[in-house]
Amino acid sequence: MAVNKVLIVYYSKTGFTKKYAEWIEESLSEGLSCDVFSYSKRRKIQLSQYDIILFGGGFHAGQINGIKWFKTQMHKLSDNANRRIAVFATGAMPAEAPDIEKALRQNFTEEEWAKITAFYLPGGLCYEKMGVGDRLMMAAFRALLKEKNVDSQMQQIVAHSFDLTSKELITPLVEWCVSFRSK
Numbered sequence: 001m002a003v004n005k006v007l008i009v010y011y012s013k014t015g016f017t018k019k020y021a022e023w024i025e026e027s028l029s030e031g032l033s034c035d036v037f038s039y040s041k042r043r044k045i046q047l048s049q050y051d052i053i054l055f056g057g058g059f060h061a062g063q064i065n066g067i068k069w070f071k072t073q074m075h076k077l078s079d080n081a082n083r084r085i086a087v088f089a090t091g092a093m094p095a096e097a098p099d100i101e102k103a104l105r106q107n108f109t110e111e112e113w114a115k116i117t118a119f120y121l122p123g124g125l126c127y128e129k130m131g132v133g134d135r136l137m138m139a140a141f142r143a144l145l146k147e148k149n150v151d152s153q154m155q156q157i158v159a160h161s162f163d164l165t166s167k168e169l170i171t172p173l174v175e176w177c178v179s180f181r182s183k
Contacts, residue, residue: 006032006177007050011039011057011066014130016123016165017090021056023167024088027174039066047073052084052177058123059091061137064107071112084180085116088173090123094164119173122164 006028012018021036028034032052037045039057047053057065064087077083089104104118127135138158145155 004033005050006034006052006054007045007047008034008036008054008056009039009042009045009066009070010036010055013058013060013065013134014123014126016121016126016163017056017058017065017088019165020088020090020121020123020170021054023170024054024173024177027170028177031178039069042066042069047077051082052086052180053077054086054088054173054177056088056090056121059089059093059103060134062103062106064089064104067107071108074112074115084177086119086173086176087116088119088121090121090165092123092125092158092162092164093120095120095122095169117176119176121169121173122166124163124165125158125161126163127161 008021008024010017010021012021018038025034025036035050055066055070057067057070059065067087070087074085077085087104087107089107091103093100093103100120101118104120105113108116125138127138130138142155142158144150145158
C-alpha cells in the first residue's frame, strides 16, 4: 500500500500530548506527508483524505481526552480497509506501569480495539497548566493517598509537576506508520 498522507489529531490540556504530536510530525515529515491538527480544529478536517490517522489524548480520570469524538469518526472511516488507525494516550504513569494496556482498552469496545493500534507515551503532571477542577481533583487524590498510607514515594511523585516525555519514546509509533509506506 502506498501511503500518501498521515493525519495527527491531538487533544492536549497541559502540553504533553501536543509535544508528542509535534515530535511525531517532525519524525514522519521526512518521508511522509503529514498534517497535524489540535482537537479544537477537528471540524475542519476531511478524515477520508488520509491513509493513516493518529489520535492522541491525555488520560483524565481513566478516559482518553477527546476519545468519544474520535470513536464516532472511526465508525465513519470503515469504508477503506487499507486505512490505518492508531491512538496514542499520554499520562502520568511511567511506560512500564503494569496496568497501561488495561487503561487503554477500557476506552474501547472489543470491536473498536480490533480496528486500532494503541500506544502509550508517558507525559507527566503540570499543575501550572491545569484548570482549577483538575488541581482540586489532584489535591483530593493526594489526600486519599496520605489517608490510606499509600507508598510515600507515590505521594511525593504526585505532589509536584514532572515531565516524563522523551522523543525516543515515539519510535515504535513512527516505525508503525513508516511500515505502511511502499518500498
